[in-house]
Amino acid sequence: MINVQFAALPERWATYEAPLRAAFAEAGLEVDLRLDHAPADVDYVVYAPNSNLQDFTPYTRCKAVLSLWAGVEKIVGNQTLTMPLCRMVDPGLTAGMVEWVTGHVLRYHLDIDRTIHTQDRWAPVVPPLAEERPVTVLGLGALGQACAQMLATLGFPVTGWSRSEKSIDGITCRHGDAGLRDALAMAQIVVLLLPDTPATENTLNRDTLALLPKGARIINPGRGPLIDDDALLAALDRGQIGHATLDVFRVEPLPMVHRYWTHPNVTVTPHIAAETRPLTAARVIAENIRRGEADDVFLHQVDRRLGY
Missing domain, CATH: 3.40.50.720 (NAD(P)-binding Rossmann-like Domain)
Structure with missing residues (x-):
């Protein structure tokens, strides 16, 4: 079983839960998706930079942080985030x-x-x-x-x-x-x-x-x-x-x-040009978890030297 924690604003859970579960099933992944895994048990974090999760130190076995945002400028400098970080290309x-x-x-x-x-x-x-x-x-x-x-x-x-x-x-x-x-x-x-x-x-x-x-x-x-x-x-x-x-x-x-x-x-215009779409974004997240489990290269991994 793959433990995945959803870490975004609480109202986003209702938007993303069903598309993520469907995408994991479609990819053949056995995933325990929760809001409240014990940090030491988490394999992947589905993440929004404006969530309450800012200290990644306890996430000792986490293989990757998979952002729901295209921009990572608000998180790329976080010194506790030492695992791979992938931005969203949806x-x-x-x-x-x-x-x-x-x-x-x-x-x-x-x-x-x-x-x-x-x-x-x-x-x-x-x-x-x-x-x-x-x-x-x-x-x-x-x-x-x-x-x-x-x-x-x-x-x-x-x-x-x-x-x-x-x-x-x-x-x-x-x-x-x-x-x-x-x-x-x-x-x-x-x-x-x-x-x-x-x-x-x-x-x-x-x-x-x-x-x-x-x-x-x-x-x-x-x-x-x-x-x-x-x-x-x-x-x-x-x-x-x-x-x-x-x-x-x-x-x-x-x-x-x-x-x-x-x-x-x-x-x-009020920041409406593009928004992450739950249905298609969930498939990107599922593909990156599949890649992580297969020891394959993650999609859209951030180069921290460049900041994106």
């Missing part, structure tokens, strides 16, 4: 992110906001074709690649940037500092899907925002700290940036006094 979450990003890129591309606001008068707005609208995706992990490839399928010329060199069919890939400058220089729309690490904080700042063509649009469903908020607001005020759609913030919920709420060229 097909359902990825599909949701692709749909959200594609929708907002098309909203900008077709100038839907302006068309709606002028529907009381005859003022045709004819957009260019997608092939005339360069898009840059910052971050080429699983989510970034999926979004970049969908946008390329729709005909947008897509440039992707990552810290390390990558090659993706149909995407112009750039990396490093010089690559970032190139990726921004022609981008009419920028999508941020980088992880939150010390190396990615304020990727968009006063200097990098100035590299963008005047009036460029920004979409951030990645992480709040990727953007220097003061620099973005200043760029919006002077028209360097035409509009920003922001789904993530340094402080959430976004404080009501924040200027993002009232700025005419900012759209705020």
